[in-house]
Amino acid sequence: MAPIDYNERIPNNVSLTENRRLLRALEDWQPKFLEWWHDMGPEGFQSRDVYLRTAVSVDAKGWAQFGYVKMPEYRWGIFLAEPETDRRINFGDHQGQPAWQDVPGEYRGTLRRLIVTQGDTEPASVEQQRHLGRTCPSLYDLRNLFQVNVEEGRHLWAMVYLLDAHFGRDGREESEALLQRRSGDHDKPRILGAFNEKTPDWLSFFMFCFFTDRDGKYQLASLAESGFDPLSRTCRFMLTEEAHHMFVGESGVGRIVQRACELMREHTTDDVRKHGGIDLPTMQKYINFHCSVSLDLFGSEVSTNAANFYTAGLKGRFEETKKADDHRLKDGVYPVIGLDGEKIVTRQEAALVSLNERLRDDYVADCQRGVNRWNEIIKSHGVDFTLTLPHRAFRRAIGAFAEVRVSPDGRIISQAEWDARHRDWLPTEEDEAYVGSLMKPVTERGKMAGWIAPPARGVNSQAEDFEYVRLS
């Protein structure tokens, strides 16, 4: 395995210099990426030194190094996890055959579509978050935002590498198109719903990192099982970066919950807005919104697309190789919720077409573990309040529940009840205006906005007043 060569214009561990055609394609794309980064990347901080981690090797020990970098000079590059000797395709019709090093012709279109869909989310999230730097609650959070942003940029590089290396001219065209679509743009939107929503404030950002990046974890883990080995190796390395994004989300929301509880105790009131905090009922509304948007990212409950991806050996289940079954799923069944007239029911569906729902199950269980940890914080302050995940049929736009109104506790309701109640369940304009009113930048070393508690520890064990971003 080649080490990462940082003397190259494009750092990589895939011996890029030995493939002149690919090198030229990527060197042609690089300035376009930088132009996009300048236009659509973090606004206002491009010339600042930011304390960032950069990948130096892909093995488990010490893949990251920390240092000050100006974001446009970040060493974006191409890093694949170590190859597994004699890796086989572990599921579907090609089970047992050697993993593909090149794209199998019959799956070219499908594989390209999967890679493009994955790739499209990465620049989209950077676009969604580009204004947040101006209202950061602390230098620590500002640095974390930028770390997430540069790594999403690198994830885009990862998908562009696959497109350019394996899909010829079509791949190069797709790589360009990834820089042309824009989050929320009416004429050229990003592909998936959640990536066209706004991330207007830091509460939304932390929720996004918790819920939407977690979809990333589960989708990447499924693609890491792929029989197309370059995709598998790329996703395996991306997963190590994704873990930090979810940490930013979970700890960010946890710190806001903690601050709310502190204010409740200090002032013996539930109305922490009076004291500059974000109250727990508002947090619940944001959870309802971000969870439901992210649940849509798993696609329809019953999906022939998902069945085809699996049968072809392109996209597996979460932890496919740890499961003890035939890995073909031709005969099995799986419980899937759906609609029966006015009722939500569970049916046994063929396992193959239920793969989106199965992945959603894994995802929901993981989200619930995070919510439990937030509830532990609440409990430790002696506060009587429980945050919950909304029912998975709540406010869905994709799949069996797209056409019905469902309450957060899972009752099918009338349009009239929805109209009367939805303001109790989802952030209202007033809630958003209140949260927005708290978004005042705090950029003094070691200082923290009043609506969020300080982190338990600094990045890379740095002191509380560490200058994570040099603003002067």
Ligand code: BYC
């Ligand atoms: N919005 O059978 P269906 C991340 C489309 S996040 C709009 O229901 P399928 C990250 C679907 O494309 C991870 N359209 O679903 C996080 C299809 O359209 P076509 C991103 C949607 O195909 C934070 C049609 O509806 N990675 O990394 O089984 C920051 C019927 O499809 C949506 C991936 O998603 C939606 N929500 O599964 C940064 C992995 N849902 O093809 C990054 C790659 C469905 O008929 N993608 N549709 O025109 C996939 O595996 C699949 O495309 C999906 C959908 C799971 C998304």
